[in-house]
Amino acid sequence: MPEPKITLKEVEHVARLSRLELSDAEKERMRSQLDAILTYIDKLRQLNTDNVEPTSHAIPMVNVMREDAVRPCFPTEEMLANAPEREGDFVRVPRIIEE
Amino acid sequence: MTTTTDYEVIIGLEVHAQLLTRSKMFCGCPTAFGGVPNSQTCPVCQGMPGVLPVINRRAVEFAIRTGLALHCTINAGCRFARKHYFYPDMPKNYQISQYEEPLAVDGWLEVDADGAPRRVGIQRVHMEEDVGKLVHEGTLETARASLVDFNRSGVPLMEIVSKPDVRSPEEAALYLRAMRAILIYLGVCDGNMEEGSLRCDANISLRPRGATEYGVKVEIKNMNSFKNVQRALEFEASRQAKALAAGERIVQETRLWEAEKDYTLSMRSKEYAHDYRYFPEPDLVPLRVAERWVDQLRTTLPELPAERRQRFVSQYGLPPYDADLLTQSRALADYYEAVVRAHAKPKVVSNWMMSELLRELPGDDEQAIAKCPIPPLNLARLLALIDDGTISGKIAKDVFEKMYRSGEDAPTIVKREGLVQVADASALAAVVDQVLAANAPAIEDWKKGKKQSLGFLVGQVMKATQGKANPTLVNQLLLERLPKQS
Numbered sequence: 050m051p052e053p054k055i056t057l058k059e060v061e062h063v064a065r066l067s068r069l070e071l072s073d074a075e076k077e078r079m080r081s082q083l084d085a086i087l088t089y090i091d092k093l094r095q096l097n098t099d100n101v102e103p104t105s106h107a108i109p110m111v112n113v114m115r116e117d118a119v120r121p122c123f124p125t126e127e128m129l130a131n132a133p134e135r136e137g138d139f140v141r142v143p144r145i146i147e148e
Numbered sequence: 149m150t151t152t153t154d155y156e157v158i159i160g161l162e163v164h165a166q167l168l169t170r171s172k173m174f175c176g177c178p179t180a181f182g183g184v185p186n187s188q189t190c191p192v193c194q195g196m197p198g199v200l201p202v203i204n205r206r207a208v209e210f211a212i213r214t215g216l217a218l219h220c221t222i223n224a225g226c227r228f229a230r231k232h233y234f235y236p237d238m239p240k241n242y243q244i245s246q247y248e249e250p251l252a253v254d255g256w257l258e259v260d261a262d263g264a265p266r267r268v269g270i271q272r273v274h275m276e277e278d279v280g281k282l283v284h285e286g287t288l289e290t291a292r293a294s295l296v297d298f299n300r301s302g303v304p305l306m307e308i309v310s311k312p313d314v315r316s317p318e319e320a321a322l323y324l325r326a327m328r329a330i331l332i333y334l335g336v337c338d339g340n341m342e343e344g345s346l347r348c349d350a351n352i353s354l355r356p357r358g359a360t361e362y363g364v365k366v367e368i369k370n371m372n373s374f375k376n377v378q379r380a381l382e383f384e385a386s387r388q389a390k391a392l393a394a395g396e397r398i399v400q401e402t403r404l405w406e407a408e409k410d411y412t413l414s415m416r417s418k419e420y421a422h423d424y425r426y427f428p429e430p431d432l433v434p435l436r437v438a439e440r441w442v443d444q445l446r447t448t449l450p451e452l453p454a455e456r457r458q459r460f461v462s463q464y465g466l467p468p469y470d471a472d473l474l475t476q477s478r479a480l481a482d483y484y485e486a487v488v489r490a491h492a493k494p495k496v497v498s499n500w501m502m503s504e505l506l507r508e509l510p511g512d513d514e515q516a517i518a519k520c521p522i523p524p525l526n527l528a529r530l531l532a533l534i535d536d537g538t539i540s541g542k543i544a545k546d547v548f549e550k551m552y553r554s555g556e557d558a559p560t561i562v563k564r565e566g567l568v569q570v571a572d573a574s575a576l577a578a579v580v581d582q583v584l585a586a587n588a589p590a591i592e593d594w595k596k597g598k599k600q601s602l603g604f605l606v607g608q609v610m611k612a613t614q615g616k617a618n619p620t621l622v623n624q625l626l627l628e629r630l631p632k633q634s
Contacts, residue, residue: 066423068234105227105428111436117169117206120176125187128194128298138185139283139295142236 054087055080155354155392157385158362159314160271163327165306165337166278166345167210172302173277174201174244179304181343185297193277193302195240200431203228207275207304208251208435210336212445214306215252215273217330217452222442226251228275228429236296237280245307247426250274251437257310257330258454259322260472268323269311278303306336312351312362317381321374324348325476329453332513333478339513341372348377353398354388363388364398368412370405380405384412456481464494473502479517483524490528493535500531504545508552521555522548530558543567543615571618573625576609579617580625583608597633602626 060080064071071079125138134141172179175192192199215222229247255270280301284291308327314320328346331337339346353365368384371377383405388398403412451459453475460471460481475481480501487497505527509516530547533539539547539562550561562568570576583605584591594601602623609622 066232066425106430106433108433110433113202113433114205114208115176115202117171117204118176119171119178120190122177122188123190123194125184128186128189131194131196136293136295138187139297140186142294142296144291145236145282145284145294 054084154357155389156357156359157316158312158353158355159317159320159381160312160351161310161314161320161323162349163308163324164347165308165331167207167304167306167336168338169204169206169210169304171204173204173207173275173304174302177302181345183299185299188299189301194298195238201244203432203435204304209445210334211251211273211275211306212437212442213334213449214308214331214336215255216442216446216449217334218252218255218257218270218273218308220252220255220270220273222252222437223249225249225434225436227434228432229426230429231424231426233424235279236294237282238301239298243276243279244429244432245276246274257323257326259319259326261319261322266319268313271309271311273306273308276305276307277301278305317378317385320350320381321378324374324377326453329476333450333452344372347372350377350381352381352384352388354385354392364400366398366400367402368405369402376405376407379410380412383410387412450478464488466494466498470498470502474498477512477514477517479514480512483517483520486524487528490525491531493531496531500527504548522551526551526557533558533562537569537571537618538562539567539569540615540619543569567616569618570613570616571621573621576617576621577625579609579612580622580629583612584629591630595631595633602630
């Protein structure tokens with residue numbers, strides 16, 4: 050059996066960074082799916098890309114900019130309508146716990 | 149005993165400057181400070197799913213201008229990246245920033261420590277977006293809840309990272325002052341630390357003198373004035389020196405400066421905090437910064453503080469101290485030059501500005517100068533009145549204060565209050581005779597060789613004329629009348 054591409058511990062780390070709570074069964078399912086993805090990436094890496102520029106965007110476009118002009122905002126009420134909780138004109142969030 | 153002098157202090161500084169654009173970095177919401185909470189937002193800066201950011205051209209131009217002023221290389225290509233972390237001040241859970249390909253790299257800033265200029269390297273200048281503002285009920289530790297205002301979310305920020313070239317807390321403060329002056333001169337940031345438009349974090353480590361490897365560094369946050377930066381770094385340098393001398397290990401961590409308590413406090417360890425998982429922002433296509441664009445922006449650069457300071461010394465013959473003070477803000481330096489254009493006595497103008505004007509003005513920034521009740525030409529007119537003998541220097545100081553309070557010009561005040569100097573010998577002679585008649589003991593002292601008596605008598609004449617007598621003339625009249633000294 051080939052070496053696993055990703056360990057359970059790494060899955061837990063990534064889950065934590067993403068604030069995802071996973072059950073043991075889910076962790077194992079994620080691990081095996083991510084493992085399959087990484088195995089596929091390994092296959093892609095066999096291609097010779099010496100003369101290929103790294104691509105971060107699929108469209109060959111640069112310098113899309115706008116002029117510095119103010120446009121109307123969303124009304125405060127409409128904006129706050131999406132907040133789980135509010136206090137006056139503020140969005141209210143539970144106490145922040147640093148890790 | 150081991151002290152901080154056994155160690156070399158290594159400091160690197162990160163400056164965050166809010167750019168003075170009208171609209172935000174990636175949307176058209178206004179950047180104005182102090183609006184009703186959550187009144188300056190839209191789905192883009194609220195981080196709603198499915199929205200698309202669009203880069204503000206002026207923000208890019210401001211960052212390029214800054215890069216040029218700091219002698220950086222402007223990268224021909226640069227792109228934005230997502231920096232991931234979870235915090236309620238940033239609803240989309242990533243900040244759009246720059247990572248591998250920043251806008252500008254590898255420059256320097258000159259700091260002048262007691263006439264010994266040193267170059268501090270600039271590692272990079274990059275663009276990013278600001279996050280919302282949190283208000284805690286009580287302190288962060290005890291708060292049951294926090295309140296969020298997203299007006300600041302998406303305001304263009306520029307991050308300027310120095311190389312670890314700063315060698316003392318004092319030099320850190322000098323670096324920041326110089327940086328602030330440059331940003332203000334460029335007109336890209338208002339430099340207001342209290343309102344948070346200019347913020348600073350510092351990295352500091354110690355190493356034994358002579359060592360070449362860096363020690364473990366500590367990041368300090370929460371310093372909202374130059375003075376606090378210096379004090380926090382002084383505290384931290386001595387804390388680390390003591391720990392190292394006691395054989396302890398420095399832990400790489402982030403510490404908060406507690407200004408009221410005068411110490412730095414460790415934030416609880418952030419095991420995962422630096423795992424930001426940067427990747428190129430797929431919603432923004434890369435920037436290609438054409439040389440022509442850079443060249444064109446280069447031509448718009450104003451004369452910068454260091455150049456202007458140098459010119460004030462060479463062109464006006466000012467002492468470096470005066471030149472430094474007068475060039476701290478562009479508005480103040482402009483004011484100075486406007487006065488000198490109308491009254492070509494550079495050092496006299498400098499003295500009046502440093503002693504009288506700066507004492508009255510609440511600050512030396514654009515706002516303070518714009519609100520100054522004495523326009524440059526009125527100051528020049530006041531100084532001209534001293535020159536042509538209309539008023540004495542002493543009266544001029546009173547007139548200056550009245551001008552500052554009322555906004556009136558000097559001739560108006562002098563005329564209304566009858567402050568015109570008495571330079572008529574026959575009119576003064578009567579007063580001089582009266583003073584001599586009333587001060588026989590002083591005359592006796594004079595005869596015995598006491599030179600100070602003359603000064604006393606001049607003072608008496610000035611007093612009798614409410615300071616309006618021409619002092620040179622009074623001197624002359626007294627000397628004509630006083631007996632020979634034995």
